[in-house]
Amino acid sequence: MSTLEAMFNRTKGEGRAALIGYLPAGFPSVDGAIEAMTAMVEGGVDAVEVGLAYSDPLLDGPTIQDAVKIALAAGVTTHDVLRTVTAVSSTGAPTMVMSYWNPIERYGVAKFALDLAKAGGAGTITADIIPDEAAEWISASEANRLDHVFLVAPSSTDVRIARTAEAASGFVYAAAVMGVTGARTQVGAAARQLVARTKAVTTLPVCVGLGVSSGSQAAEVAEFADGVIVGSAFVRCLLDAPSPAAGVAAVHALAQELAAGVRGGVTSASASS
DSSP states (O other), rough: OOOOHHHHHHHHTSSSOOEEEEEESOOOOOOOOHHHHHHHHHHTTTTTEEEHHHHHHHTHHHHHHHHHHHHHHTOOHHHHHHHHHHHHHHHTTEEEEEEEEHHHHHHOHHHHHHHHHTTTOOOOEEOOOGGGGGGHHHHHHHHHOOOOOOOOOOOHHHHHHHHHHHHHOEEEEESSSSOOOOOOOOOHHHHHHHHHHHHOOSSSSSSSOOOOOHHHHHHHHHTTHHHHEHHHHHHHHHHHOOSSHHHHHHHHHHHHHHHHHHHOOOSBBBBBO
């Protein structure tokens, strides 16, 4: 049983959705990102996505792009990403890398899988490669007992959703809005519909990345999804903070609010979009 499977079994047993948080490695610094991700876990996040900074983040909105630029300007490397995974996975939370395909290919597909497994990683979310083109990565992941998560979107056909779900492991990532990432003010009907279409063809958990930024939104998504993924709102906590310590505190507070939301005890505060 993978660490992700065990985590979803636990949250299902508790009668709730999982909470998954994202931050890019190296932002605001390598150690600062580790501290913030650890704060997310302490605040109630069940699993962590460690972003691998890339110079052409086509699917990321302006908030994450700003953070990635800071990380790249400071010289963050793939080795820093793996060091981050080692530190964050030591909390006990399943820790994945979210990456575009190019950095993995340049690092070396087999080598990245091996090094990620050695770092304690649970697997990867590859944002811009479809399963049809990912045979090498799927093989390397399976050889190192890593989960490989792929994305579906509202524009995906039923056939595409079925193929993606069949190839995925760990969970299926439902990118439930069209366009780039970013916090949004409301949950649209497309998210619920996409989850239903995906669940019709797989028994894997289906987790929604939507732009959730508050406990009430997390609670709403948790009613129909197996996991709630939050990224831009956590990044915004760090971007807007007057100091690194204040940023970590804001991340911890948002994690607590979101965790209360997926557990059914929603608070009224919300993170800035």
